[in-house]
Amino acid sequence: MKREAYLVKRRYDLSVCLWPFMIVCVLNLLPSYTLAQTSSLAPQEIRVFDTPNDGGGSLTVQWAPAPGDRPDTRYQVLVGEAIATDPATFTIVAEFPADTKYVKDVKTAWWTRRSDKTWHQAIIKSAKGIELKDDTAYAVAVATVQEDRRAFSPLQVATPAADWFNWNQLNNLIIAVSFGGLVFYAISHAKRNHIFLRRIPGLDAVDEAIGRATELGKPILYLTGAHDLHDPSTIAAAVILGKVAKRAALYETELIVPHREPITMAVCQEITKQAYLEAGKPDLFKEDANFFITSDQFSYTAAVDGIMLRKKPAANFFMGHYFAESLLLTETGASTGAIQIAGTDADHQLPFFVTTCDYTLIGEELYAASAYLSREPVQIGTLRGQDIGKAVVLSVLAVGTVVATIGVVTGAQWPQIFLDLFRDLK
Amino acid sequence: MTMPFELIVGAWVATGLTLLIFTFLYKDNPLFKLAEHLYVGVSVGYIIVKTYDTVIVHLVVKPIIDNGEVALLVPVAIGMLMLTRYVPKAAWMSRYAFAFIVGMGAGLAIPRTISSFILKQIEDTVRPLLSLAGPDGVTFSMNLLNPASNLNALIILFGVGSVLFYFFFSIEHSGAGKAVARTGVIFLMISFGAGFGYTVMARMSLLIGRLTDLIEFSDASYGRPTIWLSVLIIGTLIVLGRRTKPTPPEV
Amino acid sequence: MMSFSERMLKIDRRIIFLVIGLCTLLPLLYPVGLPIKISSEVRGVYDHIESLPEHSVFLLSIDFDPASKPELYPQAIALLRHAFKKKLRVITMTLWVSGTGMADQLVTQVAKEMGKEYGQDYAFLGWSPGGPAVIINMGQDLSSAFPSDYSGRSTKDLPVLEGVRSLKDMTYMVSLGAGKPGVEEWYVFGKDKYKFEMGGGCTGVMAPGLYPLLRSGQINGLIGGLRGAAEYESLIGQKGKAVAGMDAQSATHFAIIVLVIMCNAFYFSLRQQRG
């Protein structure tokens, strides 16, 4: 324990080349422990155990670092049957320079680490000459090789086994469960309470665009994207279509909605009908405002481009997910002089929408806009849950940076206890 | 050296189809539509053949016949259930298949997304803002060109933070929040600009690739299809344009 | 009456198409050969392959289809030439069905050029449906995901795959991706669990989105678009289609930059006219 307490004060991320030197220093500073051992060459305090958190068939051996850990000295790891007693007859499964293979070389979390980071560690797996079977005991020894002398550690017996949980991934599991819980809590909260959502500026532009179309007496074109209704972006596009359709009905402006997917078309038809009903103009609703073109990317694009050129809509809406066709659509739209409003979560296409459209709902703004309009608790709650998730990430980033900086300045070890919680460890 | 006959025909066909698609640049026209439908047909045919060969022959039939892996009939049954979508009365049975795929996809995604896109990204963003230069010297490295320098770490922290903040929807962007959100927008715009610049490169390379082929096929050994077919297609376009005169003018 | 600036701003876009067409065509016909500077992203992949000992297992996943051929095909050729030159055991495959024929042709062509023998030095596993499912299944058991290779031979009998039971046995893996499934999926469903070292190559559209993974070391290098391919070609000292295309690329980029400057000049002069 005392060793660890001392080491805690050391800096944790010194460059690798400093390590051998550091270890020697550390050990020299701990005379009570090391001096008694230096006379013997053999590795000290060897521990062998089943490799934790794995699928079996492997053992881990750890031993204390020694002052003689120099590149010209080598370590050998030997494995034999449990009943054997002479390590010289064992199979050599690993041999490496004495200043390599430390616990710290393997990424592990503090909550699963069994010995100090400065210890040596080797993992034994089935290799040529020896096969490690689960639930069979094996004897393991470590030898120090200097020139042609070999000094063996005492034998240790251990049994490999398969594990049922990988404790290194505990933080991953905790994050998954707590975030999942958070989302459901936020949804149930949203069902009972009013949750504030900020107004999305793009939605004001929607009204303006419809107004312009009415003034000019030209139609409005609305696209719902490339994905089908399973995708949240398409659902959001359908919700926003409801709002656009209602406005169009109020102003008695023609609405054109070409589709790429029959099911989305059917649903959007219903939404449009409902919107005209709500606007009090059911007689103006036209069944063929929503129509299906084709599911093929470029045929669809060419057809929509054709509509833009022939009918010259005054406002084009591109909501949902898009691929390479985005630019073909918005460029043609721009050439007809229409006001263009886009909303997409396709980050690879955002640069094109942002440059060619008058207003773009960027990424999650699309979902937010639809939650804002639909007022559906599931959507609002999810958005709220994600907001809290982002707030947590932001705080972790802030606190983590401060803590890590303190760790560098003071050389303390405790910051790692916090930082490990948010690292990907396996 | 003479060209094999099928290569020469191939060169003519490939050149012709390439040029037909390029006519779209002039305007949407029947020649383009022809090439386009042919494209869809050929690729659908290709996918059907490949799926049949890979899935039915190599992943299902062979293992069952050679190794007796009868359990593989279960996914085949599930796959068949999907096809019930076309039978209105039995369409609900396809739900089992979708339930299995979607459920499994969602399950597989959760832990992996956390590990790859949340933990890993946090881990790399949380960097000490000071570094150890010498044995005891604590410094702040300002080198912009070294992606790992402290200054860049700080900029990244600001960028990630402000953009994340911009995507907060349940609080108003006012006061200090407004300034942070605006910084986020600036960062977003820089990234979109970079994306646009990089994509210009990508799209141009596609064109370069097609033109390289056209140049190759203008060689005499193929019978110069590029040149002859260009003339032919431009001629056709003019004829078509005459015939359908009363269309609205293009912008 | 429209002013000059106004008319210029509303120029028929087909004139721009023509300018771009010429800027691409002319340098292809009359190349200049400007020097290409090597970026650290591309060097990451190159250096790693360079450091691999002979007979290391190198997996190249050709995850694109003919649409992205101009950008990614030269990358694949350069990578394969490098891997063959280093005498690595090369295993290739694709996750994109419509890329299968192209991938087969590509691998066969480079192997023939380098005098490599099928089955002994390299293999092409072909395509299998399911994207992420294929990656996970390969990570669990390669012969389950691909019971046979493209030509129908049992993967268990291929000498090149000796000792390779799953993705865990891959020394290095590069995914050349044009979208999904591609580099990201190979990380999330592959490297994340099976822990092979991994690099990426992608189209220019995808590249900016992969920089976070590059920074965090999730991929150790990134070959971006035709430029990346040109850099790789210069690194291995075998200049091909990508280097040849760089002149055209330079010309079109400058044409566009000039267009942007012009358009802004007209735009501001118009604004000033209108006060």
Added chain:
Amino acid sequence: MIFLRRQLPLLITLITGLLFAGQYYVPHPASEQMLTSATKWLQIIGGFALILGVTSLFHQHAVKITRQEAGWGYSLVLYAGMLGTIAAGLWADGKEAVDGAMTAFGWVYNFMMVPLQGTMFAILAFFIASAAYRSFRARSREAAVLLVAAVIVMMGRVPLGEYLIPLSGDVSSWILNVLNSSVRRAILIGVSLGAIALSFKIIFGVERSYLGGGKE
């Protein structure tokens, strides 16, 4: 009946979802074996999903032809292309080349599919140029920032740019590596949170649009 049509699919989603999310944390060979078999199944089902998408197209155009709707001739072309390719493919055993010699299927692939698909995308080159001309105007501060970043990256990514202004390469690499990285990272984190939330909602049956057919 309602149980079979509604609850049972939701139950299947719940069980498979939890099972495969949990599998990630369990290194035991039994759990790994389950993952191996299940992903193999998923591969096979994925093949059927492809067929599902393709047959819907088949159906659409068949309707167009039988009703002789506008442009049904093009649908005929589509059918001809498809059936021709299938015939060539089955004849060649689904191989584009046998021992280095191109089959008829390979011919269709190389001289029809490759140029058609490649050119479809190459058209974008022209459009991106005209988009740049039309819309890259410094209308606002945001637009100006975007424009400058785009121009720098365009310069820095080609040899001519680096040759004329040597600094442009470094600056564009800094923009990509640092500024762009940070934004993409923030988007990635946001999107991932969204994806995880959606996955949870799917597993617990809150989100069930994938079942199709509305709310019943």
